[in-house]
Amino acid sequence: MTWPLRSAALRYNRDSFPTADLATSEGSRAVSRTGGIFTIATGLAVALAACRGGPPASDDAFPTEPIDLVVPFAAGGAADLAARAFADGLSSAVGQPVVVVNRDGASGTIGGSAVASAAPDGYTLGFVPGGVLTSQPHVIETTYDLDAFSYVCQVTERFLLVSGRADGAFESMADVVTAARANPGAVTYGHPGVGSFPHLFMEQLAAAADIELTAVPFRGDAQSVTNLLGGHITLAATAEGSIAGQQVRPLGVFAASRLERMPDVPTLSESGYDVTTSIPTGVIAPAGVPANVLATLESGCRAAYESEAFLAMVDRTFQLPTFAGGAAFGARAVADSAVMRDVVSALGLGR
Structure with missing residues (x-):
């Protein structure tokens, strides 16, 4: 299975860290077109x-x-x-x-x-x-x-996903949590900038799982993927499109249900971590x-x-x-x- 990744760098104290979910909404697909003339x-x-x-x-x-x-x-x-x-x-x-x-x-x-x-x-x-x-x-x-x-x-x-290398040690989010609890801060993840959604969503996940991760910021998804594939970080938090065609293993998705294009990737809620979020555009x-x-x-x-x-x-x-x-x-x-x-x-x- 191949797909791409994202970036971040620091450790945080997450006492009383908020884990409330962001709102999500259902979409509908219809096909029609309304014409107009600029006279x-x-x-x-x-x-x-x-x-x-x-x-x-x-x-x-x-x-x-x-x-x-x-x-x-x-x-x-x-x-x-x-x-x-x-x-x-x-x-x-x-x-x-x-x-x-x-x-x-x-x-x-x-x-x-x-x-x-x-x-x-x-x-x-x-x-x-x-x-x-x-x-x-x-x-x-x-x-x-x-x-x-x-x-x-x-x-x-x-929707964002958490991914590791396709040939990496992690085969599930349970593996990530076990490793992070055994050695706090040793598991690193990439994201595209401090305060970005991938950064903030991953910190919500860490709080929900009661683990400590080390965030490593990069300038965009491409750098995160490159560093993941190069073995410089353990995980990457990315959008679905960012892992298409890359040698990565998606471990979980921040969504209420599985993605149509990745039906084998469980939601984080299925893995036991109640973090359901998405990024709307309007x-x-x-x-x-x-x-x-x-x-x-x-x-x-x-x-x-x-x-x-x-x-x-x-x-x-x-x-x-x-x-x-x-x-x-x-x-x-x-x-x-x-x-x-x-x-x-x-x-x-x-x-």
């Missing part, structure tokens, strides 16, 4: 509005000009690829161009800040993985909090967007989510299509943020 008349209306220097039209006519979709990570990654497919579907649904704008840096918080500070008119949206909203604001200083946003929809989620807007504009965006969001191109890209990037409306996505962000706040605090990472 010459609409273009002229936008041009005339720009000449007047006023708003392009009333809220009831939204949208009457292109929409920016901010992606807080660099082009070419899973979030960016999914965002571009989503943008095409949203454009067809609302009848205006949707332009992907990459604003990467500071673990996604630069892009988050760009959305939070934009005019609340519906013409600036963000396509953001959950960490931008729920973990990073507890780790580093940000210009926003959850109240800085309107929530449009959730469209995907991803669409946000600045706080204060009018309700009718949000309704239009949420409707377009569902149409984009249901498009064949988007569902194909989500599958290609090892994500699970998972739709939730704006209210549900916002409620999940609040719940996940509370868990991550406690985890970060227990690790002594909080700002």
Whole structure:
């Protein structure tokens, strides 16, 4: 069995460490596509509005000009690829161009800040993985909090796995726990940065299993996998797509049920460790967007989510299509943020 891995470096005191689960949600898959036409008349209306220097039209006519979709990570990654497919579907649904704008840096918080500070008119949206909203604001200083946003929809989620080398000594999570208890701190794991979801999820697992692991941070999943395969670390915490095609052995998945593509890999709950988490990705807007504009965006969001191109890209990037409306996505962000706040605090990472 072959698949890839992730990264981290330090030991932590986890007395009274929080182990509450993050919220998870069920996805649905449907295939349809709503078409739309950007007419010459609409273009002229936008041009005339720009000449007047006023708003392009009333809220009831939204949208009457292109929409920016901010992606807080660099082009070419899973979030960016999914965002571009989503943008095409949203454009067809609302009848205006949707332009992907990459604003990467500071673990996604630069892009988050760009959305939070934009005019609340519906013409600036963000396509953001959950960490931008729920973990990073507890780790580093940000210009926003959850109240800085309107929530449009959730469209995907991803699950992390714990993996060892395919030819390594660990064949199950029970083996990992036995080794970690026999020699506290000797079992190491890689993750893509302090305060990242793989780092925080692994520390939740360590607390649930009452073991001490040593976290080793790297700059991205590729370095974690390379170091795992080279024997420099014992485990890696990665997304499903990061271990595809690599000589690794997945030992457990942070999910409520087994993954469709890896049916032989048990959940951590099955192994006796009650840690069930996932990473949602959704669409946000600045706080204060009018309700009718949000309704239009949420409707377009569902149409984009249901498009064949988007569902194909989500599958290609090892994500699970998972739709939730704006209210549900916002409620999940609040719940996940509370868990991550406690985890970060227990690790002594909080700002």
